[in-house]
Amino acid sequence: MTNKIQQIKLFTHIVETGSFSRAAEIMNISNGAASRQMRDLEKSLDTALLRRTTRSLEVTHEGRAYYEKCLSILADLNEFDAMFRQNPTNISGPIRMGMEQSGAQHIVIPRLSEFLQRYPNISVELLTQDMLTNPLADGFDCMLRTGHLLDGNYIAKPLYRLVKVNCASQDYLSRYGTPMQLTDLPNHRFVRFRQLPEGFEYFDSGKRDYIAMPSDISVNNLTSLSNAATAGMGIIQTYRYLVEPLLTSGCLVEILPQFRAESLPVCLLYPHKSPPQRVRVFMNWLENVIAEYIQKNPKIVESYY
Secondary structure, X not given: OXXXXXXXXXXXXXXXXXXXXXXXXXXXXXXXXXXXXXXHHHHHHOOOOEEEOOOOEEEOHHHHXXXXXXXXXXXXXXXHHHOOOOOHHHOOEEEEXXXXXXXXXXXHHHHHHHHHHHOOOEEEEEEEOOOOOOOOOOOOOEEEEEOOOOOOOOEEEEEEEEXXXXXXXXXXXXXXXXXXXXXXXXXXXXXXXXXXXOOEEEXXXXXXXXXXXXXXXXXXXXXXXXXXXXXXXXEEEEEHHHHHHHHHHOOEEXXXXXXXXXXXXEEEEEOOOOOOHHHHHHHHHHHHXXXXXXXXXXXXXXXXX
């Protein structure tokens, strides 16, 4: 049974990494040992799970079905082991987490020490940027992702939809006036977010559209976007949670609330159905932290799944 479990683990690593050598490295065995274990597994099943050539590795139809069963078996084993490892100090290992820089700064990092104190043998590598990619391709254990998802080999758990607002500083509005209709916008200045260069976004009859606006500055992260607005450089469109304190204080003013950009879904992504226990406890903690933040700031979300 031990050999079979090792073979199952090896097979799942091969599927997830797409590489015999990488799977062997994870299992701490030689490439030759990995090849022998896979031959033994396929022989015991009398089924080809992988199709190998000198240049490619492809999972067969039968291999895909077997992979899903393997994940279920390994999850059951992990849960069984966890029954005897309730002490947080028994949960250990690294976690590679990806999320937007702004969310990390405002929500996660202020609370992260609580998690690390509860689980002292877990280490967290938190990688932040405002445009994130495929969690499998970048080797993440989990990722908090804002925006519409492309198809990928990962599990996506919807959490909530973030509200966007249009706003500008009091100083800017005193110089340019307050726009009341979309037709006023060509006479204003727009701070562009480099990854979304189309212009001022709005919804009309459930359809997204854009208005071109003059722009003197383009930024590549959401913190700089807010800073440019408070400096009076123009109108911005951003997530409400990032500027809520500035709106409350009057430093920024919301404009054209009837023409907001589309609210965007936020999902928790992870590579497969059965993440390790250290990743599961981190994701549970993260969801609780986010829920508490939203409870204190209910205007920042449009809906909560």
